Amino acid sequence: MSPLPDYLEAINACCNWPWSNMDSEQIDLTDAMGRTLVEPIVADRDLPPFNRAAMDGYAVRLEDLQNTSALPLAGMIAAGDSSSPVIPPGYCTSIATGAPVPDQLDTVIPHEWTDRGDPVHIQRTPERGHAIHRQGSDALRNQELVAAGCILGAPEIGLAATVGHSSLQVRRQPTVAILSSGNEVVSVDTTPEPHQIRNSNLPMVSSLMNAMGARTITASWLADDLEATMEALSRSIHEADLVVTIGGISAGDRDMIRTAIDSVQGEVILAGAAIQPGRPIRMAAMQKSNGTTPVVSLPGNPVSALATACLFAWPIVNRLLGGDGSLPWTEGILAQPAQRHALRRRFRPVQRTTDGRLVVPHWQGSGDLAHAANTIGLVDLACGEQDLPVNTSVRWLPWP
Numbered sequence: 001m002s003p004l005p006d007y008l009e010a011i012n013a014c015c016n017w018p019w020s021n022m023d024s025e026q027i028d029l030t031d032a033m034g035r036t037l038v039e040p041i042v043a044d045r046d047l048p049p050f051n052r053a054a055m056d057g058y059a060v061r062l063e064d065l066q067n068t069s070a071l072p073l074a075g076m077i078a079a080g081d082s083s084s085p086v087i088p089p090g091y092c093t094s095i096a097t098g099a100p101v102p103d104q105l106d107t108v109i110p111h112e113w114t115d116r117g118d119p120v121h122i123q124r125t126p127e128r129g130h131a132i133h134r135q136g137s138d139a140l141r142n143q144e145l146v147a148a149g150c151i152l153g154a155p156e157i158g159l160a161a162t163v164g165h166s167s168l169q170v171r172r173q174p175t176v177a178i179l180s181s182g183n184e185v186v187s188v189d190t191t192p193e194p195h196q197i198r199n200s201n202l203p204m205v206s207s208l209m210n211a212m213g214a215r216t217i218t219a220s221w222l223a224d225d226l227e228a229t230m231e232a233l234s235r236s237i238h239e240a241d242l243v244v245t246i247g248g249i250s251a252g253d254r255d256m257i258r259t260a261i262d263s264v265q266g267e268v269i270l271a272g273a274a275i276q277p278g279r280p281i282r283m284a285a286m287q288k289s290n291g292t293t294p295v296v297s298l299p300g301n302p303v304s305a306l307a308t309a310c311l312f313a314w315p316i317v318n319r320l321l322g323g324d325g326s327l328p329w330t331e332g333i334l335a336q337p338a339q340r341h342a343l344r345r346r347f348r349p350v351q352r353t354t355d356g357r358l359v360v361p362h363w364q365g366s367g368d369l370a371h372a373a374n375t376i377g378l379v380d381l382a383c384g385e386q387d388l389p390v391n392t393s394v395r396w397l398p399w400p
Helices: 007-015 154-162 201-211 226-239 256-263 302-320
Strands: 024-028 057-060 073-077 092-095 107-110 144-146 167-171 175-181 215-222 242-246 266-271 282-288 291-298 330-333 345-352 377-381 393-398
Touching (some): 175 201, 175 256, 201 242, 201 302, 215 226, 226 282, 226 291, 256 266, 256 282
Parallel strands (some): 073 092, 175 242
Antiparallel strands (some): 057 107, 266 282, 330 393, 345 377, 377 393
C-alpha cells in the first residue's frame, strides 16, 4: 500500500483538478457582503475629485503669513458648496471639513490654532498644504481600486458606491448538498437513547459551508442503507454544485457512503491523508450531464469533520469561486508546548491567550468536540517525535 500523502500534497491534488468556475450574477450592492467579485472596481474620476479640506478651519495662502499673523475673513465655504469663490490676496476664508479648497489657496489652518476672530489671529503656522486632501491622492481616474476575485467586505462595498455602482457582478454561490450518515445518530431535538448521539455534524458543517461563501441547499441524514445512500448521493450530485458527505467512509461493513461513491461514475482524487484528525478524508470528481461535481467526504467524528471541512471543503469552495484554493493561513507563537504526532501532520483547534500567543487545549480525541469551544481556528503541527517548545512559530487557520 502506498503511503498516504501529506496535507500539502493532498490539497494540491484536490485543488489542481480542473473544476469549473461558477458563473456570475448581478446583485444589489447591499447584498454583496462576502461575495466574490468578478469584474474589477475602477475609479470613475479622481479620488478625491477636488482639493478637499480635511479639517474645519481657515483656508489661506501661506505666503500671506510671511509678514503678518492676522488675516481678515472673506466669507465661508461649506461642504457641498459648488461655487469657487475668489479670495483676495491678504484674506482668508472659513472652511468646513469636506469643502472644496479654492485653487488660489494652499493651506488649511485648524480652528484650534487661531483665536477664531475677524481678523483671524493665527497662533501657529503650518507647512504648505496642511489639512488639504489633494485631488487624486487616493486614486486617479480609471485606476483599479478592487481586483476581480476579491471577497467583498464593507470597505470594498463603500468604494463601489463611491464610484457609482449600485450593483456588482459576482460569482454565483456554489450550492452544497450535505449528507450525514450513521444509525447511531438522531436529530438534535430528539432525546437520545444511551447508545445514540445527536447529529452535531449537520448544523456545524452547514454553518461552515455558508461561512465559506457557499450556500447549503439540503442537509440530510441517511441511515446505513446502501440503496438509499446511492439514491441520495446520485440526486445530490445532479442538484448541487458541491456535495459534502459526513461519516461512512472507513472500512466498516456499514460504511455505505464510501461504497456508494465507488459505485457512481467518477474519479477518486484523494483516498486518505497523513493527518490527524481526519486521516480517512476522501475527495472525488463525480460525472453528471453538465460536467463534474466535487464530492468531499469527511470523517464522522465531529472534530475530524470540523477540521477536514476547513482543510479540504473550504479550498474547493474557493476554487469554484474562481480562486486557487488558498486559505488565509497566518503566523502565531506557541504559549505552551504542543504535542506532535510522530507520523502525521496534526491540525488541532487552538486558543489565543491575552498576550496574543497560541495554546492547544487538551483533548480526548476526535470525538471531543467540547474542547474546540472558544477556539479561534486550527494550528498546523508538522509531524515529529518531540513536542514543539514554547515560543515556536507556527501557522494557524482562522475558522471561516
